[in-house]
Every structure is written in C-alpha cells, then in structure tokens.
Amino acid sequence: MKNRRYEKIKSGLPREEKSKSGLEKSGKAKCPFAKYLTAAFAILIAGAMGGCTLAVPDAGEEGSGDRMIGVFITTEYLDLYDMESYLNDHASSLVNDGSITLGNDSKYEGKLFADVEKGEADSPSEWKISFGNMDGQYMLMPVSTDENGEQYMGNLCSDAINEPYLHSNVSDDSEEQELSGTIYESADGKEKVWYVNPVYQTENSEIYAITGNSYSNGGRDTEGSTMAVTLSGESTVTENGKSQKESSKVTVQFAIMYKPVKTVIYQMSDSNQVLKRDEYEPTEVPDTLKVESETAYIMEETQKESPSGKTVTSRSIVDLNSEEEETCLEAWYSLDNGFISKKDVEILH
Structure with missing residues (x-):
C-alpha cells in the first residue's frame, strides 16, 4: 500500500448537512430525454445541450484509475459532451431507422482539464489551479508525489470555500477520503443555480472536471437556509499485484447569509x-x-x-x-x- 501523508486541516466539519428552508435540486439536473432519440429530437439536442446533463462513461469508475478529488462549482452548465461528432458518426442510424442511442463510447466523453501551476510548492495546498476560461469555485484534495515516491494529500480551495475539513481512513486493502466545505452566498432573494461538477485526478496527476448536476437555492433570502450536496466515487489501484480500493466523498454545503x-x-x-x-x-x-x-x-x-x-x-x-x-x-x-x-x-x- 502506498505511503501517503495528510496535511492537517484546522477547521471542523460543518454541522448541518441536510436541506433546510426549501432549498432544492433544480429540475435541470437530469437530462429531459430518454436513452433513445428520434431524428427530430437529435437535431434539437445538438443545439440545446445547456439544459441537460449527460453521463460521462468510465470517468472515475472502478478500475479506471482516476480518483475523485473534489468538485468544481459553476454558474454555467459544462457542455463537454461532443454531440456534434457523435451525430456525424451516427448519421447512418438516423437515415436508416430514425433513432440513435447515446452509448458509453469514451471517444465522445467530455473532460475539462485543469491548468495547474505547482511552482516551488512543496504541498498541493499551495498549487494554483484554473479550469481554462471557466469561472467557478473549487474544493479539491489532490495528491502529489515527491522524488522519493512518498505521496502527500492536501486540500486546495478557492476563496469562497469556508470551513474545509479533510478526513482519511486507511486500512490494508482500502483507503477512504472525505472532504467538505461551505459556500456562503449573499441573501438577495434571487434564484441562483449552481452546477456541482465532479473533479478527478488521473494516475499521472492530471486533473479534470466532468459535467455535473445543477441545484437551485429556490430564491431564498433568509439567513441560515442551507443545502448540502454530496458526491462519491470509487476507483481501484493495483500495485505489486495487489489491488486496493480508493473511495472518496465530497460534500459542499450552500448557506445563505446577510x-x-x-x-x-x-x-x-x-x-x-x-x-x-x-x-x-x-x-x-x-x-x-x-x-x-x-x-x-x-x-x-x-x-x-x-x-x-x-x-x-x-x-x-x-x-x-x-x-x-x-x-x-x-x-x-x-x-x-x-x-x-x-x-x-x-x-x-
């Protein structure tokens, strides 16, 4: 099993992890169409992907080697699925029987890779990270490997993430990490929609985000209203012929404040x-x-x-x-x- 060190996080776990005062998951969270698309729907979807979430195959699934390390929270939908290429490659299906199937083909999967500036930093907590031109807040627990092969895990958060908490549980055949934090939004009575996009780290340390679900604050303007979103992932790492499961859980709490x-x-x-x-x-x-x-x-x-x-x-x-x-x-x-x-x-x- 890999030798991994963890940095101490001072702040504690947010107490509230249940929805209060009616904050809700937005109706935009799920794709409004079924697995099979008629030709007419396919043409419409190609130009209107902003209101739907498509599953990205294999990203972070068991055996892929990619570990979920956090979330990238945006106000815009991450339109990462290459629908145009998919439709072009399956044009014959539209002509022959008028339908196509959204398959689990990694050729069309969408990943937004992060730009990471490590500089002279000894700790992942000191890295500078961005996701292209996409604005958003991130809460991550990346792993870094030094020249001696020793691994370090730390939390890396943007300015709006408060009360970060990083916990790890390690055994002989499994490793569990839990990361949580709170985002406080100013109470103005306006409905806001947040997209909580999972972030993964590959075995060669690349970091990328995939499309996530959307959540709404319901336009609440009362201080203390909260909503928590939890994502989890699992991967398997094989080293020296021995497999080890790595599971991650990330919880982001949205709270309203004056x-x-x-x-x-x-x-x-x-x-x-x-x-x-x-x-x-x-x-x-x-x-x-x-x-x-x-x-x-x-x-x-x-x-x-x-x-x-x-x-x-x-x-x-x-x-x-x-x-x-x-x-x-x-x-x-x-x-x-x-x-x-x-x-x-x-x-x-």
Missing part, C-alpha cells in the same frame, strides 16, 4: 469595561490585532444588512485565557462574485 457591512471589535476587561473599540469596513479588517495588556476577552460585532435593508448584528467572544494554542477572530466580508467569505485574524497578546 451581507456584512461593518465589523466592530471591542477589547474588554475582566470587569466588562471597554478598553478599546475599533470599527472597520469588512474588507479592511487587519490580519493581526494587537491587544491591550489588561484585555481579558474580545467581543466582535458583525453588522449585516438584510435584503429589506434591516441591520442584523451577530456577536462572538474570544477568551484570551483560553488554553487553545492559537487564538483568533473570524472576520466576515463580501467577495465580488456575490459570495461571502471569512478570514482568521491573529490576536497578539
């Missing part, structure tokens, strides 16, 4: 007196916070704005006498793409 508009940080004494008050725009919160010598705890206020314009305030407290090795605040801020993210603010005391 837009942060102001962050206020209070340094408090043992007697609950305010020693210092700092107010910031959410994007201007510093990476470190120097506290006063008499500060016993810190109270952070995050002021958020609901779609109706109402101000909603949430508060959190950090006890500086905590026995935790690291003490930090979580500062929320909006991204340009309608997502909300957070950063850790290190407390210096």
